[in-house]
Amino acid sequence: MTADAATPSSLSHASGTARTGVLFMLLGMLMFSLNDVMGKWLVATYSVGQVVLIRSLAAAVLLAPFLWAGGLRKLVAVERPWLQLARVVASTAEVIAFYFAVVYLPLADVMTYWLAAPIYVAAVSPLVLKEHVGWRRWTAIAIGFVGVVIALEPSSEAFTLPALISILGSMFFAFMMVSGRSLRGTPDTILAFWQIVGAAVAGLVWAPLDWTPLNSLDTALLGLLGVVAMLAHVLVNRALKLAETATVAPLQYTLLFWAIVFGWLIFGDAPRLSMVLGAGLIVASGLFIFFREQQLKRQGRLKG
Numbered sequence: 001m002t003a004d005a006a007t008p009s010s011l012s013h014a015s016g017t018a019r020t021g022v023l024f025m026l027l028g029m030l031m032f033s034l035n036d037v038m039g040k041w042l043v044a045t046y047s048v049g050q051v052v053l054i055r056s057l058a059a060a061v062l063l064a065p066f067l068w069a070g071g072l073r074k075l076v077a078v079e080r081p082w083l084q085l086a087r088v089v090a091s092t093a094e095v096i097a098f099y100f101a102v103v104y105l106p107l108a109d110v111m112t113y114w115l116a117a118p119i120y121v122a123a124v125s126p127l128v129l130k131e132h133v134g135w136r137r138w139t140a141i142a143i144g145f146v147g148v149v150i151a152l153e154p155s156s157e158a159f160t161l162p163a164l165i166s167i168l169g170s171m172f173f174a175f176m177m178v179s180g181r182s183l184r185g186t187p188d189t190i191l192a193f194w195q196i197v198g199a200a201v202a203g204l205v206w207a208p209l210d211w212t213p214l215n216s217l218d219t220a221l222l223g224l225l226g227v228v229a230m231l232a233h234v235l236v237n238r239a240l241k242l243a244e245t246a247t248v249a250p251l252q253y254t255l256l257f258w259a260i261v262f263g264w265l266i267f268g269d270a271p272r273l274s275m276v277l278g279a280g281l282i283v284a285s286g287l288f289i290f291f292r293e294q295q296l297k298r299q300g301r302l303k304g
Helices: 008-042 048-070 081-104 107-114 117-128 135-152 161-182 188-210 216-242 245-267 273-299
Strands: none
Touching (some): 008 048, 008 107, 008 216, 048 216, 081 107, 081 188, 107 161, 107 273, 117 161, 117 273, 135 161, 188 216, 245 273
């Protein structure tokens, strides 16, 4: 037996760790879904700015101990500050667009548009990240865009402001993903901190213009919104450390399942056939793009 041969105990430990990673990712997606449900519920009463402000403050309180432990000086000594600023602007626009969209659209519809973000990332990778994209992935990208069009159900009535804002918000989210690849040297806590600051500043400007008095229950729910969102990020980050990306990343598409379930049970939103068909194409193309990229990484080449 060679020195680096895997023993049954090491294999069992690796398997157990991977299962824990899968569990954490599933819980993280559930937490994100609960965050979306609470957000949709609250923006029916309070302005988007008010929800974003209080959510951001609650998340900042939760994140503060981790920032203090890591050293506050690191918050300003960041790599590529202009790209960091652009990412904060995009993240702020993305969260505002999401909460605005769910005021008017079913949760599953909004989530379908957001899950198209990896397709946009793959489409702009040749220009922004100088990554080669071959014909297989270009085909998957085209199929994904067809899925977006089907979900949008093009007509003079379908191109509403909330639907267009949903697509724009998903593009801002895609920019966050692209910029995240370019800012690998920045710790997750610092990226999260500046995202929270950006959203809090936007909320601070917007909220006083349309402030609704809070009752004790809604104050607790708004605070819980930030806690749930931060917990979701922690679970997802931990899952990516415990298991391989190829194992846990595809589980992000369970967000669509929860969006359909919660949308139906809580808000009475029955999924449209066009949305289901479009979502199926988006998920299929996104999964193909992901697994193709993983295959190319293993092979150490950049062909499509």
